Amino acid sequence: MIERQTSMALLEVNNIHAYYGNIHALKGLTFHVEQGEIVTLIGSNGAGKTTTLRAITSLMHPREGTIMFEGKDITHTPANNLPAQGVAMVPEGRGVFAKLTVEENLEMGAYYRNDKDGIREDLEKAYDLFPRLRERRLQVAGTLSGGEQQMLATARALMARPRLLLLDEPSMGLAPVLVETVFDTIERINKEGMTVLLVEQNALLALEVAHRGYVLQTGEIVLADSAAALKQNPEVQKKYLGME
Amino acid sequence: MASVPVTRRGRFQDFSWVDFIINALRVIIILLVIVGSANTLLSGRFTFEQWVSLFVAGLAQGSIYALIALGYTLVYGILLMINFAHGEVFMSGALTTVFLAQAFARSGFLDAQPLLAIIILIIFAGLVSMSVALLLERLAYRPLRGAPRLVPLITAIGASFFLQYTFRGLFGSQFRSYPAVQALTGSLEIGSISIPIVQPVVFIAALLLMAGLYWLVERTKLGKAMRAVSENKEVSRLMGIDIDQIIMFTFAIGGALAGAAGVINGLFRPQGVNFFMGFVPGIKAFTAAVLGGIGNIRGAMLGGLFLGVIEAVGPNLVFNGLGIPGSNQLKDVIAFTMLVLVLIFRPQGLLGERLTEKKA
Numbered sequence: 001m002i003e004r005q006t007s008m009a010l011l012e013v014n015n016i017h018a019y020y021g022n023i024h025a026l027k028g029l030t031f032h033v034e035q036g037e038i039v040t041l042i043g044s045n046g047a048g049k050t051t052t053l054r055a056i057t058s059l060m061h062p063r064e065g066t067i068m069f070e071g072k073d074i075t076h077t078p079a080n081n082l083p084a085q086g087v088a089m090v091p092e093g094r095g096v097f098a099k100l101t102v103e104e105n106l107e108m109g110a111y112y113r114n115d116k117d118g119i120r121e122d123l124e125k126a127y128d129l130f131p132r133l134r135e136r137r138l139q140v141a142g143t144l145s146g147g148e149q150q151m152l153a154t155a156r157a158l159m160a161r162p163r164l165l166l167l168d169e170p171s172m173g174l175a176p177v178l179v180e181t182v183f184d185t186i187e188r189i190n191k192e193g194m195t196v197l198l199v200e201q202n203a204l205l206a207l208e209v210a211h212r213g214y215v216l217q218t219g220e221i222v223l224a225d226s227a228a229a230l231k232q233n234p235e236v237q238k239k240y241l242g243m244e
Numbered sequence: 245m246a247s248v249p250v251t252r253r254g255r256f257q258d259f260s261w262v263d264f265i266i267n268a269l270r271v272i273i274i275l276l277v278i279v280g281s282a283n284t285l286l287s288g289r290f291t292f293e294q295w296v297s298l299f300v301a302g303l304a305q306g307s308i309y310a311l312i313a314l315g316y317t318l319v320y321g322i323l324l325m326i327n328f329a330h331g332e333v334f335m336s337g338a339l340t341t342v343f344l345a346q347a348f349a350r351s352g353f354l355d356a357q358p359l360l361a362i363i364i365l366i367i368f369a370g371l372v373s374m375s376v377a378l379l380l381e382r383l384a385y386r387p388l389r390g391a392p393r394l395v396p397l398i399t400a401i402g403a404s405f406f407l408q409y410t411f412r413g414l415f416g417s418q419f420r421s422y423p424a425v426q427a428l429t430g431s432l433e434i435g436s437i438s439i440p441i442v443q444p445v446v447f448i449a450a451l452l453l454m455a456g457l458y459w460l461v462e463r464t465k466l467g468k469a470m471r472a473v474s475e476n477k478e479v480s481r482l483m484g485i486d487i488d489q490i491i492m493f494t495f496a497i498g499g500a501l502a503g504a505a506g507v508i509n510g511l512f513r514p515q516g517v518n519f520f521m522g523f524v525p526g527i528k529a530f531t532a533a534v535l536g537g538i539g540n541i542r543g544a545m546l547g548g549l550f551l552g553v554i555e556a557v558g559p560n561l562v563f564n565g566l567g568i569p570g571s572n573q574l575k576d577v578i579a580f581t582m583l584v585l586v587l588i589f590r591p592q593g594l595l596g597e598r599l600t601e602k603k604a
Contacts, residue, residue, distance in 0.1 A: 057482060083484035095479035097472045107465070108472050112484035160484065 008071050010035045010195050011056070011164055016065030018048075018055050025051045026062065027219040033164070033197050038190050040198040040206040040227070042240055043216035049199040050092055052216070053168050056197075057082055057089050069164065084112040088162035092169045094153040098142030102133055105141050105152055109159030119159070126155040129185070147178035154185060158194075165189070167198045171205065183209050203240035207231045215240070266588060273585065276566065283565030290560060293437045298556045304443040304512060306552015307450030310545045311505035312529030313536070314457060315377075315498030317544040320533070321474040322494045325393065328400035329380055331526015332407035333499050337373030338506025338517045339411055341365050342420045345510065349423035358427040362511070366449075369503035376407065377499025381492060404526075412519040419516030428511060446512045453504055454545050457497065461541060466493055474539070524576075528555075531583040537593025546594060555579050 009032035018026040026048050033039045041049045054060045056067055058079040067075045069087060077085060088109070097105050106126055110119045127134035130151040136144060141152055150170060157165055167186065171179040179202070187209050190196050200206035207213055207227045215223035215236060223230065230236050284290070290298075312334050319327045327333075345365055348354040354361045384403045388396045428442040461467035473480045473490045481487060509525070510517060528551065536547025555575040563574050586593065 059478060059481070079478075079481040080484050080486050083482070089482050091479055091482060095476055095482075097475045097479070099475055100468065100471060104468050104471075107468060108480070108483045108485070111465070111469060156483070 008068075009033060010070060011197065012066075012068040013052070013056070014066045014068070016052075016055055016062040016067065018051055018060060018062045020051075025219050026055065028065070029216075029219070029221060031214050031221060031224065033195060035195055036190075036193065037212060038186065038196040038198060038210045040200055040203075040210035040213045041216055042200060042203040042206055042213055042230075044240070045201070046218075047216040048219040049201075049216055050168055051219075053089065053166050053197075053199055056166065057087065083109075083160040083162065086161075086163035087166065088157040088160040088164075089166040090150075090153045090157045090168060090170060093172065094146075094149045096141040096144070096149045096152050096156070099140055101138050101140055102144070102152055103137045105156050106133075106159050109156035110161075112160065118161075122159055122161065126158060129158075129188075130155055146174050147181070150174060150178070150182055151185075154182075154189075158189070163195060165194050165196050167196060167200075169199060169201060171200060171202045179205065203236070204242075207241075270589065277562055280562035280565035283567075284561050285565075287565070289564065295557070296437050297439055298560065299553060300439050300443050300447075302553035302556025303549060304446040304552070305556065306532075306549040307447050307454075308505050308509050308512065308548075309525065309529045309532045309552055310548025311450055311453060311501045311508070312525055313532040313544040313548045314454070314541065315502050316530050316533040317536070317538055317541060318470075318494050318498045321539040321541075322470065322491055323385075323396075324539075325385070325396050326400065326530070326538075327380075327385075327495075327498075328397065328526070328530075329384075329404040329407060330377075330498065330502060331522035331524075331529070332404050332411075333373045333377045333380070333522070334502040334506050334509075334525060334529075335517070335519065335522030336376040336407060336411060336506075337369035337499075337503025338510055338521065339415060339420075339519065340372045341369040341503075341507055342422055342510060342517055344368055345422050345507075346420070354423060355426045358425050362425070362449075362507070365507045366504045369507045370500035371503070373503025373506065374496045374499040377495040377502070378492060380407075381495040386488070386491075408519050408522070415519065417518055417520075419518045421516040422507075422510030425511060442512055446508050449508055450505070453501060457501065458541070460497070466490070470494060528579050531579055531586075535582060535586050535593055537595040540593065540595045543593055543595035550594070551579060551582065554582060 011033040013029055013031050015028045015030050016026055017024070017028055029048070029052060031039075041052060043049055051060065055062045056074075058074070058077055062075065065075070066073055069085060072085070074082065074085060074087070082088075097108065100108070103123070106123055107119070110122065113119055127137070132148055133151055133155060136148065141149065144152060154167075154170070170182050170186070174182065183205050186196060186198065190209075198206055198210060207230055210227040213225065213227050213230045214221050215230070223233065223236065225233070231241070312330065315330045315333065316327060319325060319330070345354070348361050348365070380403055384399050385396055388399060428445055430441050432439045432441050432444065461470060469480070469485045469490055470493065472483065473485060473487060477487055480490075506517075529548065532547035532551040533544045534547070535551055536543025536545070555578050558578040559574045568574070
């Protein structure tokens with residue numbers, strides 16, 4: 001990993017406001033993600049976690065505020081240009097293409113790229129990271145189990161060679177054993193240098209792997225701290241970790 | 245049904261007149277088909293050779309339907325919209341290219357190099373129809389993306405009239421004939437069966453085009469992206485796929501196939517082309533696409549061939565046996581009866597899957 005001496009964070013979200021019709025979904029969110037970090041956004045249902053990711057990926061447009069990635073303003077970059085800019089996302093509910101084979105799904109992850117050899121190489125890397133996917137590479141993705149689909153969605157996002165990986169609720173709908181593996185993978189990818197922004201309802205697990213965390217409540221950040229500190233915070237323990 | 249809570253009227257609610265009538269209809273139709281076919285076959289009115297030649301003619305006609313049906317099904321797969329102007333896309337290629345074909349015939353090029361000439365004609369018609377399809381998408385449909393689904397449907401019908409009368413204005417309303425190609429005029433004699441050469445040629449040409457399409461959709465990056473977009477547009481965008489580009493690509497391929505079908509149709513049926521020629525084949529091809537399962541590529545191919553064969557064999561087989569006069573003129577009745585029957589009994593088509601939340 002290259003240590004970069006720079007004052008600016010990899011991702012800077014400045015005071016974004018977003019609306020669904022008349023509903024003020026994000027009320028001036030400001031946060032940042034540094035190179036090499038895992039940052040998590042936690043909060044209950046409807047707090048605006050997914051909306052934040054949708055705003056970063058331009059699937060919805062914030063009415064106010066800016067989103068900077070590597071110092072470039074990406075607030076209005078169309079969603080389909082983001083992989084080329086270095087941002088990839090594992091969407092909520094995984095979003096694998098059920099009728100495409102595992103390998104075709106992975107190829108779609110590398111859609112913007114034209115370097116055939118590089119793509120070949122990354123396919124091998126993906127299969128090394130998730131050997132299960134290699135076994136199933138010619139199977140259509142709809143026949144995979146939930147855990148395998150999560151692996152596929154993660155591997156597919158990595159095929160874009162991103163510098164920032166956005167993960168939306170990776171634990172959703174998975175058996176506890178599988179959730180463990182998913183989070184192990186996230187840590188592993190991060191150790192290899194990937195910066196991760198993780199949105200998760202399972203706050204306990206999220207705070208275990210993350211370096212820092214933000215607590216969202218009805219579209220606002222109410223707490224920002226290191227993951228370790230958040231875990232000790234009585235408020236967080238009570239509300240999000242289920243401890244009394 | 246079992247989960248419906250039983251009310252005081254529960255026993256009566258289980259009985260539905262609609263179901264009853266539909267089931268009765270099903271039985272009546274099956275009986276009519278069986279009685280008609282049995283009558284015809286037992287009477288021996290047609291020889292085996294005649295059945296075979298009807299079948300082959302049906303395959304040739306059906307392969308033209310299949311080429312047009314692919315345009316409907318491809319666009320539906322991506323946009324969930326029926327492009328009712330697609331028959332006019334077919335017409336535009338066929339009608340424009342007739343002039344080039346006549347010029348080729350006058351200069352003697354058509355008979356000197358029939359294969360090369362026909363390939364040039366097909367490419368030319370494909371390009372014309374492709375351009376029309378792209379303009380249609382850009383000017384008529386794209387501004388309505390995101391409008392309620394009825395709106396582009398009505399626009400498509402309007403666009404269909406617009407194209408018909410634009411081409412009438414350009415080329416007049418008279419019929420123009422594709423020149424006869426010397427190499428395609430003979431007949432193929434297999435035993436006692438005589439088959440006009442043009443029929444297998446049409447069939448093979450269509451099969452080659454369909455094989456090309458299949459390769460495109462299954463093997464190329466753009467084809468895979470097309471399939472991805474038809475499954476999930478939002479995730480496709482996150483993968484870096486430009487949805488507009490894929491939609492244009494889809495219209496372009498559908499248009500090119502329709503244009504090619506226009507030339508093949510001209511060689512096959514020399515009775516001439518004019519501005520209105522796209523209407524009936526358009527609706528027939530739509531029927532074929534629904535028959536195979538709209539949105540399903542293999543379904544459109546199969547549906548087209550199936551419809552062509554049913555149309556060719558059906559009237560003589562069923563209607564003749566029922567004593568209906570002039571049965572060989574009733575092929576349109578068969579085609580549209582098929583459409584109605586499919587919509588009632590198997591709305592998802594032969595190869596289609598049930599319309600689930602995604603499409604509904």
